Every structure is written in structure tokens, then in C-alpha cells.
Amino acid sequence: xxxxxxxxxxLALSSSFVIQTSARVELGRVGTHQLxxxxxxxxxxxxxxxxxxxxxxxxxxxxxxxxxxxxxxVQGAFSGxxxxxxxxxxxxxxxxxxAWFFLGESSATGDTVEVLNDGFAGKLNQLEGNESFAVHAxxxxxxxxxxxxxxxxxxxxxxxxxxxxxxxxxEFQKCWLSNGAITEHIGWTRAVDGQLIYAGDTAILPGxxxxxxxxxxxxxxxxxxxGVVLKSPLKVPxxxxxxxxxxxxxxxxxxxxxxxxxxxxxxxxxxRSSVSQQEGDKVFSYDAETGQFGAxxxxxxxxxxxxxxxxxxxxxxxxxxxxxxxxxxSPIN
Amino acid sequence: xxxxxxxxxxxxxAAVAHGDLDWGGGVTRFTTESGEVLxxxxxxxxxxxxxxxxxxxxxxFVPNVPGELVTAGTILxxxxxxxxxxxxxxxxxxGYLLNSAVPDLLIDEQEILGVTPDEALFIIVWDSTxxxxxxxxxxxxxxxxxxxxxxxxSSEQAQTSGGVFSVFTxxxxxxxxxxxxxxxxxxxxxxxxxxxxxxxxxxxxxxxxDGGLDSAKYTDSNGNGRSNIExxxxxxxxxxxxxxxASVEESGLAGSSNxxxxxxxxxxxxxxxxxxxxxxxxxxxxxxxxxxxEYMNQQWxxxxxxxxxxxxxxEGLGVWRVGLHVDATxxxxxxxxxxxxx
Numbered sequence: 033x034x035x036x037x038x039x040x041x042x043l044a045l046s047s048s049f050v051i052q053t054s055a056r057v058e059l060g061r062v063g064t065h066q067l068x069x070x071x072x073x074x075x076x077x078x079x080x081x082x083x084x085x086x087x088x089x090x091x092x093x094x095x096x097x098x099x100x101x102x103x104x105x106v107q108g109a110f111s112g113x114x115x116x117x118x119x120x121x122x123x124x125x126x127x128x129x130x131a132w133f134f135l136g137e138s139s140a141t142g143d144t145v146e147v148l149n150d151g152f153a154g155k156l157n158q159l160e161g162n163e164s165f166a167v168h169a170x171x172x173x174x175x176x177x178x179x180x181x182x183x184x185x186x187x188x189x190x191x192x193x194x195x196x197x198x199x200x201x202x203e204f205q206k207c208w209l210s211n212g213a214i215t216e217h218i219g220w221t222r223a224v225d226g227q228l229i230y231a232g233d234t235a236i237l238p239g240x241x242x243x244x245x246x247x248x249x250x251x252x253x254x255x256x257x258x259g260v261v262l263k264s265p266l267k268v269p270x271x272x273x274x275x276x277x278x279x280x281x282x283x284x285x286x287x288x289x290x291x292x293x294x295x296x297x298x299x300x301x302x303x304r305s306s307v308s309q310q311e312g313d314k315v316f317s318y319d320a321e322t323g324q325f326g327a328x329x330x331x332x333x334x335x336x337x338x339x340x341x342x343x344x345x346x347x348x349x350x351x352x353x354x355x356x357x358x359x360x361x362s363p364i365n
Numbered sequence: 366x367x368x369x370x371x372x373x374x375x376x377x378x379a380a381v382a383h384g385d386l387d388w389g390g391g392v393t394r395f396t397t398e399s400g401e402v403l404x405x406x407x408x409x410x411x412x413x414x415x416x417x418x419x420x421x422x423x424x425x426f427v428p429n430v431p432g433e434l435v436t437a438g439t440i441l442x443x444x445x446x447x448x449x450x451x452x453x454x455x456x457x458x459x460g461y462l463l464n465s466a467v468p469d470l471l472i473d474e475q476e477i478l479g480v481t482p483d484e485a486l487f488i489i490v491w492d493s494t495x496x497x498x499x500x501x502x503x504x505x506x507x508x509x510x511x512x513x514x515x516x517x518x519s520s521e522q523a524q525t526s527g528g529v530f531s532v533f534t535x536x537x538x539x540x541x542x543x544x545x546x547x548x549x550x551x552x553x554x555x556x557x558x559x560x561x562x563x564x565x566x567x568x569x570x571x572x573x574x575d576g577g578l579d580s581a582k583y584t585d586s587n588g589n590g591r592s593n594i595e596x597x598x599x600x601x602x603x604x605x606x607x608x609x610x611a612s613v614e615e616s617g618l619a620g621s622s623n624x625x626x627x628x629x630x631x632x633x634x635x636x637x638x639x640x641x642x643x644x645x646x647x648x649x650x651x652x653x654x655x656x657x658x659e660y661m662n663q664q665w666x667x668x669x670x671x672x673x674x675x676x677x678x679x680e681g682l683g684v685w686r687v688g689l690h691v692d693a694t695x696x697x698x699x700x701x702x703x704x705x706x707x
Binding site: 195 | 392455458468516534
């Protein structure tokens with residue numbers, strides 16, 4: 033049985049409050065989360081990163097050029113990008129709040145930036161051009177899972193090393209922690225075109241869950257992740273087929289029932305109801321003891337509720353099977 | 366020759382993903398015939414399943430064309446045995462066929478290949494430096510290993526799934542305990558059909574005149590004191606040893622002063638069905654008891670309950686090193702092997 037210990041430190045930054053004629057403005061919330069990645073008697077864990085890193089810049093969009101997939105914010109919010117990281121732009125208000133976009137090349141002045149893969153977790157043509165936004169660097173594999181070899185096992189080959197498996201919608205892409213014996217580097221490694229390349233800079237997508245495999249039978253490892261508690265939850269794309277997903281901390285997660293499956297916003301976002309487990313959309317939970325996706329849940333067409341109770345905390349992962357068209361899931365608001 | 370490549374796409378799209386096979390070489394480090402670790406240019410792996418019957422005896426199997434052995438999607442038939450080549454890979458890195466580097470065999474790909482539930486899984490590892498024109502020949506080196514879930518040999522051999530939902534793939538690879546100690550496996554079946562008859566063998570060392578084959582059997586062409594037919598049937602002389610005593614080696618006849626358990630070692634030819642072998646045991650050199658030693662289904666067997674085959678290691682060119690344990694209850698002190706050629 034996996035025991036995840038969630039420690040939420042929602043640090044209201046009271047010292048940063050600004051008083052303006054008796055109005056109170058909250059500047060932000062941050063938190064930490066303890067994530068169990070190795071547990072005795074289990075071979076793998078399905079986990080996620082429930083936080084984004086703090087924003088590196090903020091601004092308000094001045095121009096949205098859908099044809100050329102460019103955004104403009106004259107305040108120069110798109111500068112200082114580090115080539116080692118993947119950056120996203122998160123829309124923080126308006127009807128598109130929670131949508132996000134991969135960022136590419138920016139102009140020398142930092143005023144404009146290219147948007148990559150428009151439509152992945154938001155659509156440029158649905159922006160009005162005056163939204164406020166925040167730019168975040170995504171966590172990388174090596175940031176979350178240290179490569180120093182102190183508490184995560186590095187080895188000559190994959191099966192003896194710590195592994196992280198990302199599901200790409202069709203199969204798992206497998207990274208493992210090399211000790212440098214058969215690779216030209218020490219650290220996270222994956223195979224590409226017959227070469228074993230460094231993978232420590234692999235970006236971990238928000239809202240995605242992934243498998244962590246520890247080859248040691250008796251290891252107990254927790255890691256601590258920190259980041260910002262968002263006002264508007266990040267949207268998570270749910271494409272046709274299987275999607276490895278998770279919710280993320282946001283200000284809507286309050287109260288004792290916040291983590292119940294029925295409260296996660298799936299049915300409000302487009303999850304299709306059905307009359308049995310054999311058809312329609314489904315949710316699968318992961319059983320770390322067996323290494324299998326055991327329990328499955330469907331949205332009962334008659335009652336409008338899920339057929340059984342389930343709870344998924346931030347940091348947990350689960351699988352959504354989408355039987356129809358792709359849609360964006362907004363994990364509660 | 367089909368070669369799979371892997372690439373990383375961290376985007377979600379449509380998929381059917383239950384019953385996938387995450388296959389590879391586990392922790393086994395494979396080498397070439399010459400002892401070099403396999404790499405991208407020298408290793409070639411084939412995932413094969415038994416659709417009906419048994420695993421084909423690839424030592425003797427002759428495909429319609431050599432490419433069938435290394436092409437995914439090929440159905441190989443040998444009598445009632447039907448095997449399917451499911452996937453191939455060259456992802457060898459410093460001798461390891463990394464599970465993480467070999468693309469999973471997805472359920473929809475298995476459906477295209479006509480895979481049925483419960484097909485037993487094996488891996489064939491080729492030394493592709495022994496290929497010609499990128500294809501195996503009769504002289505190419507390879508080894509066959511059964512696959513187990515998570516390499517757990519104590520569990521049932523890995524099989525294809527029945528399509529039960531499982532987004533999580535089934536990881537299969539050879540026995541987890543196989544490691545670099547087993548490097549010699551790569552050469553196990555190499556050149557099995559070489560010298561499958563005496564005429565071929567003797568022709569390689571002795572110029573035989575027309576009609577002179579019979580006389581060549583009893584000629585000592587290389588002058589080592591052993592006849593050609595003896596050398597052909599017995600690659601090396603019989604040897605015997607007992608625990609805590611030095612071994613005694615004699616050609617053809619071995620003895621022990623202590624009529625207790627004995628360990629015999631001999632090199633026999635397994636690729637010529639016209640050869641038959643017998644072990645003769647005695648405690649007085651006068652009366653001899655004869656038991657048959659046969660090559661069956663890729664291993665050597667002896668029907669006598671007092672004699673166990675303790676070692677059966679293929680050494681190439683049709684020759685096996687065979688170890689025999691003679692139980693003390695047989696009260697045998699003297700041993701000899703004989704061979705008859707039909």
C-alpha cells in the first residue's frame with residue numbers, strides 16, 4: 033500500500049500584503065509537497081509534480097498574432113531565457129485563464145515570443161489580446177531527481193538504475209540514471225536513434241503523471257517539491273486514448289472533499305458519461321503494489337456521478353481514457 | 366533488415382496500449398564470437414514467439430530465405446512447430462540490449478502480427494559480424510534465451526497477453542541471474558551444421574581419393590595418434606575425475622581406483638544423426654555394462670537412472686562438452702565410450 037504524505041504549506045505571504053484604502057491584495061501563495069517516489073515492496077510509483085516553479089516574469093499581452101504564432105508584450109517579459117529549460121506562458125485571467133503555451137524563440141528585446149505547438153493546452157485564437165500572463169520555466173528531470181547518486185541509484189545499465197517512464201500517448205519513453213559506465217555522461221539517460229544521450233534536461237509537463245521505478249526492494253525515498261499555488265488551475269489536455277494526468281495545486285482546492293474524483297472538474301470539462309465500464313470515458317487508478325492499473329471508474333449516465341468513490345491528491349497520478357474528441361480539463365476552480 | 370528507432374515525443378495522442386511488451390536483454394552482457402561486447406554494429410536481437418508446437422530447433426532449421434530469420438512479421442514453420450518473428454532491434458550498448466532502448470512491442474502492432482494469447486517468448490541474439498550481406502548464414506553465431514517477466518526464472522516463462530487492459534507494459538527479459546558469466550552463450554549454436562557428416566569433416570583435413578572414404582576413417586591424418594573417425598566422433602579424449610583427487614586422462618578408457626562416484630567429461634558430436642554413442646562401465650575390466658547417451662532436443666540424455674548428465678555445453682562446429690555423473694551405487698571403476706556410425 034502506498035502511503036503518500038502530503039504536507040501542504042500554503043504560506044500566505046502576509047508580510048507582502050499591500051494596503052490600499054482598506055483593500056487587501058494578495059501577492060501570491062507558495063507551497064511544498066513531499067512526494068513518495070520509492071516505497072518498500074513496491075516496484076514503481078505513479079506520481080506528478082503538483083506545482084509550477086515561480087514565475088520568471090509577468091505581463092499583459094499586447095498583441096496576439098495567430099497567423100505567425102507570436103505573442104507580443106511590450107514590457108519585455110520574454111527575455112532571459114536559458115536554453116537548458118523549456119518555458120511556458122500561462123494565462124492568469126480572463127476566459128482563457130489556465131490555458132498555457134510552449135514558448136520558443138524570443139526577440140532580442142524580449143517583446144515578442146514564438147508560440148510552439150499552438151493548441152496543446154490552449155488556443156491562440158481564443159485569446160483576446162489583453163490577458164495577463166506569467167512565464168514559467170518547467171521543472172527538468174535532473175532538478176527533481178538528483179543525479180549525484182547519493183540517494184537515487186545510478187548503475188551501469190537501466191534495469192539496475194532508477195528509472196522514470198513518461199507515457200507519450202502511445203508508449204513509454206524511458207529514462208534511467210547512468211553511472212557513466214556505458215555512457216559518455218553521468219546522469220539521466222535515454223536512447224535516441226541508437227545513441228544514449230543525456231536526458232537530465234527533459235522537461236516535465238504540468239498536469240502529466242509518470243512512473244518512477246526504483247530497483248531496490250527496500251528503499252524508502254521522499255522528495256520535496258515546491259512551487260506556486262495557482263489562482264486558476266492549469267488546463268490539462270485530454271486527447272483521444274489514454275492520458276497520464278494529475279491535478280495541480282490551485283486555490284480552488286479547499287475543504288475535505290477537494291480531492292474526490294467527482295470534484296476534480298472532469299465532468300464539467302467534457303468527460304463523457306456512460307452506462308457501464310465497457311464504454312465511454314474511464315478513469316484508472318494505479319496500484320503500486322501490483323504495478324497495474326486496477327480500479328476503473330466511469331461517469332454514470334443515470335446519476336451524473338462517478339460509479340464509485342476515489343480520491344486523487346496532488347502529486348498522485350491517474351489515467352483518463354478519452355473515448356472521443358480531445359478536450360481541455362480544468363482541474364477545479 | 367528492419368531496424369527500430371526510438372524517439373521522444375512528450376505529447377499525448379490517440380493510443381491503444383494494453384498488453385504491450387517491454388522486451389530486451391535484461392542484465393545479460395552479450396559478446397561476439399571473438400569476445401568483444403556487442404554494439405550497434407555487431408549485435409542484432411530478434412523477439413520470437415511460439416505460435417504452435419515448440420521453439421524451432423534453429424541449429425538445424427533452414428529458412429526459405431535467410432532474411433526470414435531477422436525480419437519482423439515472418440512466420441517460420443518447421444513441421445508442426447510454428448514460430449513468429451515479432452520484432453527486431455540492434456540496440457546493443459556495451460554488450461547490453463537495453464530494455465529502455467528497445468521500443469515496446471505495442472498491442473496494436475501485435476494485432477497486426479496476428480499474435481494470439483499465451484505465445485511463449487524467446488530472444489535470439491545474433492553476432493551480426495558473422496552475417497554476410499546483413500543476413501545470417503549457416504556459420505553465423507547466435508544464442509537463444511527464454512524470456513521471463515521481470516527476468517524471474519522462478520515464474521512461468523513470459524507469454525503474450527490476452528489483451529487484458531494494462532496500460533503498464535509487461536517487462537520481459539532473460540533470467541535476471543544471467544550476467545557476464547554467460548558471455549559464451551553467444552557462440553553456443555554457431556556453425557552447428559558444419560561437419561554434419563564425416564565426409565565433410567575429413568575432407569577439411571585429408572585429401573580423400575575417390576572411394577577412399579572408408580579407409581580414411583582409420584587413417585591418422587594429422588599424426589596425433591588418433592584415427593580420423595575417433596577424432597570426428599570424440600573431439601577430445603574421455604576424462605574422469607573424483608572429488609579431492611587429481612583427474613586421470615586416457616584416450617577412450619578411463620579408470621578410478623576408488624569405486625565411488627565419478628565425474629566424466631567427454632566431447633561428443635551432436636550434429637550427425639548417424640552417430641550413436643554408448644557409455645560402457647565396469648568394475649573389473651572384464652564385464653562391461655552398456656548404456657546409451659543420446660542427443661535429443663538440444664541436450665544430451667542418458668536413460669540409466671544411475672548416470673546424470675551434469676553438463677551440456679555447446680562448443681561450436683557441432684561439438685558439445687558433456688559431463689556425466691556416475692552414481693556410486695553402480696560400483697563402477699572403469700569407463701569407456703564408443704561410437705557407431707551408420
